[in-house]
Amino acid sequence: MTETTEKLYLDDLRVGQRFASGTYVMEAARIKEFAAEFDPQPFHIEESAAEASVLKGLAASGWHTAAVAMRLLVTGGLPFANGLVGLGGEVAWPQPTRPGDILHVESEIVEITPSRSKPHQGIVTVRGTMFNQHREAVYLLTAKLLVLKRPK
Amino acid sequence: MTETTEKLYLDDLRVGQRFASGTYVMEAARIKEFAAEFDPQPFHIEESAAEASVLKGLAASGWHTAAVAMRLLVTGGLPFANGLVGLGGEVAWPQPTRPGDILHVESEIVEITPSRSKPHQGIVTVRGTMFNQHREAVYLLTAKLLVLKRPK
Numbered sequence: 603m604t605e606t607t608e609k610l611y612l613d614d615l616r617v618g619q620r621f622a623s624g625t626y627v628m629e630a631a632r633i634k635e636f637a638a639e640f641d642p643q644p645f646h647i648e649e650s651a652a653e654a655s656v657l658k659g660l661a662a663s664g665w666h667t668a669a670v671a672m673r674l675l676v677t678g679g680l681p682f683a684n685g686l687v688g689l690g691g692e693v694a695w696p697q698p699t700r701p702g703d704i705l706h707v708e709s710e711i712v713e714i715t716p717s718r719s720k721p722h723q724g725i726v727t728v729r730g731t732m733f734n735q736h737r738e739a740v741y742l743l744t745a746k747l748l749v750l751k752r753p754k
Numbered sequence: 755m756t757e758t759t760e761k762l763y764l765d766d767l768r769v770g771q772r773f774a775s776g777t778y779v780m781e782a783a784r785i786k787e788f789a790a791e792f793d794p795q796p797f798h799i800e801e802s803a804a805e806a807s808v809l810k811g812l813a814a815s816g817w818h819t820a821a822v823a824m825r826l827l828v829t830g831g832l833p834f835a836n837g838l839v840g841l842g843g844e845v846a847w848p849q850p851t852r853p854g855d856i857l858h859v860e861s862e863i864v865e866i867t868p869s870r871s872k873p874h875q876g877i878v879t880v881r882g883t884m885f886n887q888h889r890e891a892v893y894l895l896t897a898k899l900l901v902l903k904r905p906k
């Protein structure tokens with residue numbers, strides 16, 4: 603596991619390298635506010651409707667969960683020198699994220715593809731898993747990120 | 755293109771069926787606020803840093819763009835009777851989303867898989883594209899959604 607405050611360039615990365623983020627507490631009030639703005643469905647907003655739903659209790663919008671994962675990655679979870687610039691990826695939510703959950707992300711570099719046309723950059727594929735405090739995976743992200751080489 | 759206020763069940767869906775959402779205007783202030791909370795990188799928060807970045811100007815976090823697409827889908831863009839319950843999918847951001855962009859989502863059903871173990875539900879794969887006012891695709895989403903059959 604790489605734990606460092608050093609910022610990493612493409613030259614510093616290798617397949618199999620692993621990173622861990624800090625933690626984030628998912629608050630019920632923020633779950634409801636986020637959902638009211640971006641995912642206004644009863645099971646993200648109102649406890650009794652949530653209990654009766656397929657989610658069997660209040661749960662964060664999957665896009666709220668995804669946004670929290672990004673916060674954890676940007677604030678130390680994936681210390682790339684040029685920041686985290688994503689081109690796309692795959693997402694999955696194997697378990698709901700609940701109020702009070704304490705979340706963190708563990709990531710691994712699974713592929714590094716230097717650009718043929720732009721020699722100062724490459725595409726790095728990162729597989730991240732966000733866990734709750736019971737070590738249940740609540741969010742899976744495989745993302746393709748644009749990463750720059752160290753300036754000469 | 756299906757334009758309806760009727761809520762649809764699994765029985766009502768067919769491959770090739772298409773839907774269009776309403777519109778959403780992406781405001782600069784909200785871009786910066788969302789980024790400050792979930793994606794605190796200079797190119798999402800501060801104009802001059804954004805100009806100097808790979809994004810060449812202020813752009814919304816990809817996860818903000820994804821959240822706006824969800825809002826457009828939930829508020830009429832994809833009128834499924836049991837709501838939009840996503841299991842996972844693929845995302846891509848072919849172009850940045852900019853302040854002032856007027857966004858909408860067009861969706862198409864690409865696969866319907868009835869559940870073998872749970873006869874009252876199925877998995878529906880939807881491919882959505884979010885366009886800006888220049889009809890440039892800014893976000894692509896292919897999502898697997900849990901959809902219920904009409905109650906008997």
